[in-house]
Amino acid sequence: MIRVLAALTACLALFASPAHAADDIWKRADTRHFTIYSTGDEDDLTAFARDLERFDGLLRFWYDKPDRPGKDPITIYLLDGSRGVQKLLGSRGVAGYYSPHIEGTYAVAHRGGGGWRSLTGQRVLFHEYAHHFMFNEFAVPAPAWLIEGFAEFLATVEFGEDGSWTYGKPATHRGAELRYFDDAQIERLLSWPDGERRLIAGFYGWSWGLTHMLYTAPDRGARISAYIERLSAGEKPLPAARAVFGDLRQLERQLERHVRGDMEYGVSSETFPWSQDVALSTLPVAEGRMLELHLRRMGGHKLEDTRDDLAAFAQAGALSADAYAEMAMAEMWLEERQREKYKEEHEDDDAVEDKEMGGPYFVAAEAAADRALALDASHLRANIVKGRILSHRLYEDGNTDGEAWAQARRHFQIANRTDPTNAEALYRFARSYAREGREGPMMHDAYLAAFNRAPQTRAFRVGLAYDLARLGRHDDGIALLQMLANDPHFPKPGRRAIERIEAMRESGTKFPDLSDIDEDFEPDDDEDDDKE
Template sequence: MKTLGFWAALAIAFLSGTAPARAEWVEARTHHFILVTDSDRAAARAFATRLEQFDAALRQLYGIPDNPDLHSRPVTIYALAPEQFFKVCRCPGVLGYYSRPLTGPRIIAISDPKADRRLKLGDLHSQALMLHEYSHHFMLTNFPGAYPYWYVEGFAEFNANVDFQEDGSIVLGYPANYRGSALLGGSSLPLRRLIAPEQFGYGENVNLNYGRAWLLTHYLMLRPQRAGQLDRYLAGIRAGQSSFVTAKEAFGDFAALDDELDAYMKGDLAPPLRIPAAAAAAEVRIRSLSAGEADLLELWLTMKDGVAKGYRKGFALKAERGARKHPDDAAAQVMAAEVSFMAERFAEAEAMADRALELEPKSDRAMLLKGRLAVQKALGAAPGDLAGWSEGREWFVRANRANPQSVEAFYRYFGSYAWAGAKAPGGAIQGLMRASVLAPESEQVAVSLALQKLREGEGRAARSLLIPLASAPHRPRDDNVAQKIIDQIDAGETKEAAAALLLLEAKVRGPY
C-alpha cells in the first residue's frame, strides 16, 4: 500500500545519512519470501532467516498453521538503498509499501542497516517498516473475512516492533516510539472515531490514527484486565456485525476505555511477548543476480511501479538497450520485454520474449508475455476473427504447464474467454478458483471470480469475495464501489450488481 505521509515524518532521517557501500545484487529465497538486495551473501542469508523467523512467530502467536499452497507465491521484498528507493518510488514521504499484482505480492522498501544500527528498539527501523508491510500481507492471506481500518494498522504496528534473539526466538510488542509525538502531542482521537470512522468521521492526522490503533491493539493484546475482549470483537466482525456494534458489546463503555488508554499511554506499558524459536531452521537458497538482471532491475521496478504514459517510451528504449547489452541473458530479455510491453512497443517486446524462450524454453514469464501479445492482436482484429484469442490461450496453457501454480496463467486463461465475450469452459473456471486459493490477496482474481459466481447465481459466494475489498483500509472513502455492489446483491438487484462488477473488473484488470 503506497500511502503518502505514512512514514513522512521520518523520511528525512534516511535521506540525510550517508549511504553504506553496497555489494552485489543477490536473491535469497525461502518458503515465504524472495529477498532481493545488494549485500554480501552472509548478510542476505541472515536477513532472509530473520524474515522466516518473523513469519513463524506470527503463526505461533495467532495460531495460523503454515499453508504449503502459498509457498508457490512467496512475497518478494526489494530491499533498496535510500537513494535507489526514491528513484524507483518517486514518492516523497514514503519509505516503503506493499502491493499485490498478479505476478506476486511484493514489498518495495528502504533498507539502511547502517542507519538502523544507530537507532534503538521502538524507533523507526527500516526493518520495522518491512515487517509492518509483511503483517498486512500475512493478514490478507491468512485471516478470512474483512477487518476494520484501526485493527489492520494496529495489527501491523504491534507486530513490527520486534527484537531477534540469538537463540532464534523473537521478542514482539515493543512500543512504537515513533508514534509518541502524535500520541502525546495534545490532539485527541475518541475511540468511537477510531472504531467506526464511517459513522463518526475519519481522523485527518494519519500519524495519530496509526498511533492510537497501535495503542489500542497493544492494550487489548497484553493487559490482562481486558483479556478475551479483542477475540470477542474480531469474532463479531467475522460474523458480519458492524465495527461499532461489536465493539460496544466486546469493550463496553467507550469513555471508560478511552480513559484507560490515556492512562496506559502515560504510564508503564505491558512487557512484550517472547515467541520461542521455530522447531526447524529456515531453509535459505542464495543466488547472485545475473549482470543483466542487476543492470535492468531499477528500470524494471520503476516501470512496474507505474510511469506516466508519456514517459514510458523512454524507459522502454533504455530497457531495449539493456537487452542488447545482455543478448544471452534470458532474465534480462524478459525484463526488457515486459517494460516494452508496458510502453506498447509490442514488436520489440515480442522479439525479446522470443529471444528469452530461445535461451530458456521453460520461461513461464516469457510465455505469459507471448500470450498477452497475442491478445493485443486479437483486440485489433476484425470482428469475428478469434485467432488471436486462441493463440493467447495456447500460450497461457503452456505457461501453466511450465509453472502449474502460476496465478497469472490461470487468471489470463479464464480472461481470454471472458474478455472475448465467450463463455468460459469449466476448466477455465476451475483454474480461476485455484488462483483464488493461491492468491487470496489478489484483487483482480477476487473481482473476476465474484463476477463469475454472480452470473452462476451464487450471490453469497460473490459477496464473500468482495467483502475484503469493501473494507480495505486505503480504499477511496467516498467511492466504495465494492460495498455498493454488496448492497445491490443483498437487495436482490443481481443485474445491477453484475453490471457494476463488470465495470469494476475492467478497472482493476489493467492492460490485457
C-alpha cells in the same frame, strides 16, 4: 535516439568492465517463504533472511496457523538505504513498501538504521509481512483500524541471540503523530471507513495504540476475537464495539491513558518451529542489471527512461527476451498513463468518448512482446503480455469471434505450461472468458487456483468473488471482499466489487457490469501499495 545510444554505451561498458565492487553484486537468498535480493555482506543477508523466517514461525505459533504449501514466496529487494527506496518511487519520506502486485507480491526495504523515526529495514518488512499474513491466513472482515494496528503491533517484534523474543514494544515512529493528534476519536476510529472518504487524523497511531492495548490486556486479545465474530455475523461496527468493549467514551479515555503511560511489553523464551534453511547464490552481472531494470519498472518512476534503458539492454544481447518483455510492460503502463491523462482532461466533456487502448505505446508494447517471443516462444512474461494485448483489443472492439478469443487465450495457456504455478497466467486465462462474455471450462478452477496461491492480490480476490457470484454464490463472493473493502490504503475496489455483485444478484446476470472501468489493466501508480 541520443538517450538510447547513451544508455547502450553504458550497458556495453558494464559488460566490458573486468571487475565490480563486491558491494555492487546482487546476491539472492532463498528460504521457505521468501526470495531476497540484496547487495552487500552475505552474512548480513543470511541473518536478515533467518529473522524473516523466524517472524513467520512466530506468527504461525502465536495465531495457531499451520504452514500451507502452494503459496507464492514474497520477493524482497533490500536497498542500501531509505534514499534508494525514495529514488525508486520518486517519493520522499518512504522507508519501504509492500505491493501485492498481480505479477507477484514483492516488498522493498533497506538495510540501514531507522534514524529519527526508528524505521529500520527489518521493522518495515515485519510491518508489511504482518499485512501479508493477515490477508493470507484470516478469512474475516477485519476493520481498517485492526488491519493497520495489527501490522504496527507486530512490526516491533525483536529476536534475541539467546532465542528469546520480545513483543509489544512501543511503535516509537508513531510518537509524534500521537502527540500532534491527541484525540483518539474512538467512534470514528472504530467505524472508519463507513461514510468516510479520508483517514481520520492520527489514524495509524491510534490504530496501533488500540491494538496494543487490547493485545497486551490480561485476555491477550480475546475481545478482538469477540468483536470480529460479531462483524462476521453482520453486525455494524459501533453496535458490535459497544457490545464487546462497553462504554466507548470510557474505552477512549482508557486508550488515551494507555498510549501516554509506561507501556509494558512481553519477553518470552518459548520455542516454536521455524524454517532455518537459507540457500545463497550470486547473480551474474547481466542478471543483476536485469533485476535493477525490473525493479525500476515496477517502481514506475521515470518510466520512459527505464523503457529506453531496457531497449538498450536488449540490444546489448544479454537476456534480450527478458528485457523485451519488460519493455512491453513499460510501454503498456505508459499507454495506460496516457489514457488516464486523457480521461482527466475530458472528464467534464460528455461529447468526448473514452480513449481506446490503441495508441503508440500500445503498438510498441505489442512489438516488444513479439520480439521477446521471437527469441523465446515459451517466455512466461512475453506470453502473458501478448495475450493481454490480444484479448484487450477484442474486448474493446466488441469482437465475439470464438477462434480469435481462443488465439488470445492460447498465450495464457503457453505461459501456464511454462510455469504451472504462476498465478497471473491462471487468472488471465479465467478472466479472458469473462471478458469474452461466456462461461468457459476450467474457468472457476483457474480463478480459485490463482487466489489460493496469492490471496493477498486484489485482482485475484475480486476475480474469484465475481466468479462465485456467477455460480450463484453471491454471499460467498461478498464475504471474500469484506476485508478488501476495509483496507485503509485502497478500499474502493472492494466496495465497488460488492456493489456489482449485489447488482448481479438483483438482475440475475452472470457477469458484472464493467463498462465504467477496465479491470484488465492494473494501476501502475502504486496507490494501493502499503508504504512506510
